[in-house]
Amino acid sequence: MPPNRLTDEELETLSTRLPEWTSDGTTLSREFRFADFAAAFGFMSEVAEIAESLDHHPDWSNSWNRVAVSLTTHSAGGLTLLDLALAEAMDELAGRVPGGPTPDA
Numbered sequence: 001m002p003p004n005r006l007t008d009e010e011l012e013t014l015s016t017r018l019p020e021w022t023s024d025g026t027t028l029s030r031e032f033r034f035a036d037f038a039a040a041f042g043f044m045s046e047v048a049e050i051a052e053s054l055d056h057h058p059d060w061s062n063s064w065n066r067v068a069v070s071l072t073t074h075s076a077g078g079l080t081l082l083d084l085a086l087a088e089a090m091d092e093l094a095g096r097v098p099g100g101p102t103p104d105a
Contacts, residue, residue: 002075003082011079018087026078028071028087032094032101039099040065046097050089056082058090065100 014023021030034040040062051057059070071087073080094101 003073003080005073005076005078005080006084017084018091020091021087023079026072028069028079028083030069030087030090032067032069032090034065034067034097034100036099037062037064039097040067043067043094043097043100046093047086047090050093051086054082054086054089056086058086 011023011025014021014028018028018030021028023029032040032043034043044060044062044067047058056073059072061068069090071083072078073082
């Protein structure tokens, strides 16, 4: 059974809870920028471990120092608490990764 989608009330709190992320109501998106490729790839490697532990995986791409991320729960057809948990973990991790994120992230 898929996790429950976020309620309208929960969706309304996204901009406060995750100010660096944008949402269209079904997807959360953010671009992280790091000092260089090694920092960006290191971030992705650490996020991969978190994603595995949550059994919830991002749609993402990497171009040199940038990591573009989209989160949604496909089985639920929208955003769930899993997406919030992964977004919050990514934000916390980005602040600890050497070389990132840069101020224009």
